[in-house]
Amino acid sequence: xxxxxxGASGYGGLELIRLxxxxxEVETIxxxxxxxxxxxxxxxxxxxxxxxxxxxxxxENDRLAxxxxxxxxxxxGVTSELxxxxxxxxxxxxxxxxxFRLKDPSQYEQWYKKKPAPIHAIEKSVYGLTEWNETAIQHxxxxxxxxxxxxxxxxxxxxxxxxxxxxxxxxxxxxxxxxSGAGNKPSQMTHFxxxxxxxxxxxxxxxxxxxxxEQAINRFADHSSPITFxxxxxxxxxxxxxxxxAPLNEGTTEKQLIESLQETYKNHPFVRIIKETNKFGTNQxxxxxxxxxxxxxxxxxNRATIVSVxxxxxxxxxxxxxxNMNVQFGFDQITGxxxxxxxx
Ligand SMILES: NC(=O)C1=CN([C@@H]2O[C@H](COP(=O)(O)OP(=O)(O)OC[C@H]3O[C@@H](n4cnc5c(N)ncnc54)[C@H](OP(=O)(O)O)[C@@H]3O)[C@@H](O)[C@H]2O)C=CC1
Ligand SMILES: CC(=O)N[C@@H](CCC(=O)OP(=O)(O)O)C(=O)O
Numbered sequence: 001x002x003x004x005x006x007g008a009s010g011y012g013g014l015e016l017i018r019l020x021x022x023x024x025e026v027e028t029i030x031x032x033x034x035x036x037x038x039x040x041x042x043x044x045x046x047x048x049x050x051x052x053x054x055x056x057x058x059x060e061n062d063r064l065a066x067x068x069x070x071x072x073x074x075x076x077g078v079t080s081e082l083x084x085x086x087x088x089x090x091x092x093x094x095x096x097x098x099x100f101r102l103k104d105p106s107q108y109e110q111w112y113k114k115k116p117a118p119i120h121a122i123e124k125s126v127y128g129l130t131e132w133n134e135t136a137i138q139h140x141x142x143x144x145x146x147x148x149x150x151x152x153x154x155x156x157x158x159x160x161x162x163x164x165x166x167x168x169x170x171x172x173x174x175x176x177x178x179x180s181g182a183g184n185k186p187s188q189m190t191h192f193x194x195x196x197x198x199x200x201x202x203x204x205x206x207x208x209x210x211x212x213x214e215q216a217i218n219r220f221a222d223h224s225s226p227i228t229f230x231x232x233x234x235x236x237x238x239x240x241x242x243x244x245x246a247p248l249n250e251g252t253t254e255k256q257l258i259e260s261l262q263e264t265y266k267n268h269p270f271v272r273i274i275k276e277t278n279k280f281g282t283n284q285x286x287x288x289x290x291x292x293x294x295x296x297x298x299x300x301x302n303r304a305t306i307v308s309v310x311x312x313x314x315x316x317x318x319x320x321x322x323x324n325m326n327v328q329f330g331f332d333q334i335t336g337x338x339x340x341x342x343x344x
Pocket of ligand 1: 006007008009010011013034036073074076078096097098146148181182183184313316317
């Protein structure tokens with residue numbers, strides 16, 4: 001199949017390239033740019049020498065319409081204009097940005113502070129949390145790939161919320177991300193001298209993933225309480241660790257929590273439930289499409305601590321996008337995504 005990537009030079013784009021090169025069904029990968037047309041890609045990124053020595057292409061709808069699938073990995077506010085004219089013109093569309101995730105356009109305006117996508121396009125888009133929305137993804141013309149934090153949080157919480165094992169009104173989520181989550185554009189926030197030897201909380205109560213997580217909890221687990229969600233930047237390149245705390249509902253045991261997770265994901269190869277562990281961290285999924293989940297009850301407080309880890313660029317972005325492509329095209333979900341984590 002023929003693949004096009006818009007935003008190829010960004011972190012999500014580079015990860016798509018890395019993973020798609022091992023995909024047995026992919027014949028060609030063409031790379032698009034909004035700012036560096038004609039630049040030889042391997043001159044910009046030496047690690048792609050002898051792999052992508054062709055020039056970057058200008059983004060043009062007629063050209064994009066020829067692909068089987070087009071991935072867009074661009075900043076928010078770009079695909080809301082770029083992709084709607086391509087819906088139904090041929091390629092399956094997979095958007096890694098937040099532009100089509102929120103079903104209520106006023107929420108997008110409020111949290112992203114940008115103009116929302118046209119409502120007809122939002123209505124056609126399907127939320128790409130693969131393990132929870134596979135049937136809809138199969139027929140979707142446009143996939144709204146989930147945010148990195150929501151992927152880690154939702155995969156760990158949805159089974160327990162859906163089965164009413166934990167108190168949905170009292171969820172507190174404390175999440176930490178590596179710096180690649182902020183993309184390749186340098187900023188004050190990601191400057192080495194301000195991130196090295198530092199851990200910082202950011203976007204307190206204002207993070208754009210709050211409404212995305214709440215929307216998905218409502219949709220897939222039928223609870224509508226607001227969540228407390230905080231994000232932290234830690235001095236590492238990749239990885240997200242999300243720790244959620246929730247009181248147990250009457251009668252819930254730790255065994256039930258573990259069994260709920262195991263049962264939910266028994267046929268899902270990328271979600272691993274880690275039963276016993278003293279150490280649980282982002283390096284156990286680094287470079288892979290796994291989401292690992294661990295849950296433990298504190299009998300002193302009767303609260304559950306639910307921890308999950310992903311690689312933000314793989315399961316949190318490019319890997320899940322390719323998993324969704326596999327579902328759309330009827331390939332085995334693991335095709336191209338069997339990388340063993342780079343532990344050390
Ligand atoms: N980094 C992460 O861990 C995750 C990111 N995301 C989301 O995925 C998207 C991409 O993220 P990421 O790769 O990190 O971002 P980057 O900033 O690293 O890359 C974005 C790329 O988009 C292209 N671009 C910029 N402006 C435009 C424009 N106006 N039109 C077309 N293309 C444009 C640029 O390439 P060029 O100048 O060549 O056009 C740039 O390289 C974002 O929306 C992000 O929020 C989602 C999950 C995780
Ligand atoms: C470390 C870091 O800055 N991470 C980004 C995650 C970006 C992302 O996935 O945002 P979208 O919803 O726009 O896709 C953030 O917290 O905003």
